Amino acid sequence: MAKRISVGIDLGGTKIMAVVFDQDFNVLGSDRLPTEGHKGSKDGLKRILGAVDSALESSGNDRDEVVACGIGCPGVVDFNNGVLREAVNLGWEDVEIGRYLSKKIKAEVVVLNDVDAGTYGEYHLGAAQGAHSVFGVFPGTGVGGGFVYDGKILRGKTASCMEFGRYRMLGSTLEGDPDEPISLESLCGRLGIASSCVLEALRGNASSIMESAGTDIKKIKSGVIKKSIDAGEDSILQIMKKSIHYLGIGVTSVVELLAPEVVVLGGGLVEKMPELYLEGLREAVHKYGSKALAEGVDFRAAKNGDLAVAIGAASYAHARA
Numbered sequence: 001m002a003k004r005i006s007v008g009i010d011l012g013g014t015k016i017m018a019v020v021f022d023q024d025f026n027v028l029g030s031d032r033l034p035t036e037g038h039k040g041s042k043d044g045l046k047r048i049l050g051a052v053d054s055a056l057e058s059s060g061n062d063r064d065e066v067v068a069c070g071i072g073c074p075g076v077v078d079f080n081n082g083v084l085r086e087a088v089n090l091g092w093e094d095v096e097i098g099r100y101l102s103k104k105i106k107a108e109v110v111v112l113n114d115v116d117a118g119t120y121g122e123y124h125l126g127a128a129q130g131a132h133s134v135f136g137v138f139p140g141t142g143v144g145g146g147f148v149y150d151g152k153i154l155r156g157k158t159a160s161c162m163e164f165g166r167y168r169m170l171g172s173t174l175e176g177d178p179d180e181p182i183s184l185e186s187l188c189g190r191l192g193i194a195s196s197c198v199l200e201a202l203r204g205n206a207s208s209i210m211e212s213a214g215t216d217i218k219k220i221k222s223g224v225i226k227k228s229i230d231a232g233e234d235s236i237l238q239i240m241k242k243s244i245h246y247l248g249i250g251v252t253s254v255v256e257l258l259a260p261e262v263v264v265l266g267g268g269l270v271e272k273m274p275e276l277y278l279e280g281l282r283e284a285v286h287k288y289g290s291k292a293l294a295e296g297v298d299f300r301a302a303k304n305g306d307l308a309v310a311i312g313a314a315s316y317a318h319a320r321a
Helices: 041-059 097-104 114-125 183-189 192-202 207-212 220-231 234-257 268-271 274-288 303-317
Strands: 007-009 016-020 027-034 066-073 077-080 083-087 092-095 108-115 133-139 145-147 262-265 298-301
Touching: 007 041, 007 114, 007 207, 007 303, 016 041, 016 298, 016 303, 027 041, 041 066, 041 097, 066 097, 066 298, 066 303, 077 108, 077 133, 108 114, 108 303, 114 133, 114 145, 114 303, 133 234, 133 268, 145 183, 145 234, 183 192, 183 234, 192 207, 192 220, 192 234, 192 268, 207 220, 220 234, 220 268, 234 274, 262 274, 268 274, 274 298
Parallel strands: 007 066, 066 108, 133 262, 262 298
Antiparallel strands: 007 016, 016 027, 077 083, 083 092, 133 145
16 A cells, blocks of 8 residues: 655745654654755755655655645745745745645645644644634744634635734834834744844843843844743843733734634744743733633644644645645
8 A cells, every 4th residue: 555645844934844744644754954045946946855855765755655745835825826925034936836846746735824834733733623713823033823714724815814923013113114013023023022132131131142142133042032031031021021912912903803712822932931922912812802702712832843834734735635
């Protein structure tokens, strides 16, 4: 009997991860490469395929045994045609990822937004199993959102939606035009948080961060921020609480509009500080949301961890194979 192997790919701003799964979604092999998006999409496509081939080799399988391949991408995706329409963090536009992979891998290929994939994975195989509707919120380098309703990913006619990081809030910012509302991503993504942490380190209020990363924003990752909070550096804790509060305001609007049964929180920041996020979001939604809708939401931390996007993309593709 032919093996029913599926491949899930997480195309991130900094890394490409390919994972090979068996039919029960146990991991058989994987590989990870730096994305190096600045080299362009043509080079990126080759790197994606290279990660897939290395993952297959580590699993003891080859392309001919793959029945389904899904890839989660950071940006707006054309579901029907398998096109990554725009990925701001990569600088890529209109990349025909689906067509490219279909030529190389003779299997069912689907192209998804990365947080759509992660949310679907939590709905199907993670923290939100059994729920009717799930809103996935994944703060990472930016802020991603995805929504699964009765087993279907919420989407537009020709493109993915739930670009939650682009949700606009009133406030002041040095980015954009003087009258431009600030994006949620600027307040709640890791880069925005890291920028504020650098200021506190320079002011002498975060010696842990200065020792670990200095003023290099790229080095101020989730673990560095958590270490600072554990060291009792209150200014960093307050930055995180403010960021989570703003995220909660954004989540409240989605709760008011779509009344999800479950809100799943994932991504690197949440993995390091789950209780801080769960508590902060729950508090904001109950403070600003309609009582009946707020009380109907169950807040949960994602279970699939680093595999969230890959396992979600693979399972979505596998269901269509």
